[in-house]
Amino acid sequence: MSELDPVDPTVAANKPRRKRTDEIVDAIKRMIVEHGLGPGDRLPQERELIVQFAAGKGTVREALKALEVQGLISVRTGPGGGAFIERMSEGRAMSLLSNFLFAKNLSIANIYEMRKVLEPQVAASATPQIDEAGLKRLEAIISVYDHEPESATERWNQRMAELDFHSVVAEYSDNPILAFTCRFLQRLLKDLTIAQDIYLQPEPVLRASGIRHQRALIAAMRRRDPAAAAKILTEHMAEAEQHMLDLQAKLMDRFLTEDAEPARARKRRSA
Incomplete structure (x- = not known):
């Protein structure tokens, strides 16, 4: 040596x-x-x-x-x-970054501020690279959540699969830094406590528009149109952010209502 x-x-x-x-x-x-x-x-x-x-x-x-x-x-x-x-695995690298961000009070809005910028770029860069096998993987992932879940476990798996769709797109990017960053943001959403609380809620999730965007993305990638892919993901990320923020607001309202009930009961008993 x-x-x-x-x-x-x-x-x-x-x-x-x-x-x-x-x-x-x-x-x-x-x-x-x-x-x-x-x-x-x-x-x-x-x-x-x-x-x-x-x-x-x-x-x-x-x-x-x-x-x-x-x-x-x-x-x-x-x-x-x-x-x-040693071989530095992507999972270990993400764990180290997650530890760094542990006490930074990350929010859903923080993560989507980045996703709205980067996800369209990663989709555009993946479009010339992805093959038919990759497109079929994306179609198979959509089939995991294109129907209402029958159990809490299926509901959770569907929410994870929605993020996995974008992870597969990133696999085909020719920019390793961009791909890694997008997958890291997707992992942060999986690990973020408030996001997990949202994913566990039993209320129906309105996925129709998101699935339309994803199928339109597959079509744009199949015809090798990076500009169209970026435009579709720009719309999809903006809609996904608003959906998550709306669910967060509903969840917080529910928590506040539940916290207020014992206080009202104590007040009635003391009257």
């Missing part, structure tokens, strides 16, 4: 000096990319890194630990041990 590139010692005068650990982390990341290392490949041994970076054992171990926390490597002890490249 080629040696790691040394960390560039020159630092612009107006730049704050970075921690040595961070410099080593960045150098190792560059090496992984430049040398085409993949899951299972081993990094140089700790003693080699110490010599190469002229760094102390503690500094090198801190850098390796940072990479391990990020999910990029795993450190194994014992015979044959060392630091090995």
Whole structure:
């Protein structure tokens, strides 16, 4: 294996000096990319890194630990041990981002503000790429929720499938950052507490218009019309946002009414 590139010692005068650990982390990341290392490949041994970076054992171990926390490597002890490249799954990356946003008080409106911008773009970028098998997957997903549910479990599965439809669209985008971001927003909706409360409500969900948009999207993609796909998703996302916000308002009104009932009962008893 080629040696790691040394960390560039020159630092612009107006730049704050970075921690040595961070410099080593960045150098190792560059090496992984430049040398085409993949899951299972081993990094140089700790003693080699110490010599190469002229760094102390503690500094090198801190850098390796940072990479391990990020999910990029795993450190194994014992015979044959060392630091090995790990496959960073999309699920793990999303979990890390979700943890970062945990205390940010995300709202449905926050998520749809992003979806309204990005979902039309991801649909347009997927349109030239999607094949007939992908279009049939989308049609099959619609069949999951094109009828009223017979149970609470089916109702929940239908709501999840509505989001899965857009996840499949994103799979065919040629922009990996755009696709990942859209799938992440879809996951946030699945995990957001207020959204889950809405999905669990037994009231009928008006899906007819949304399904019309989705079938129109499939038709636009089949005829390779990115502009039409983007226009359809712009309308669909605006309508979906309004629908979710209306359901949220109804749910909050219901909670307020239920909370007020015990107070009125206590007042009658004390009169």
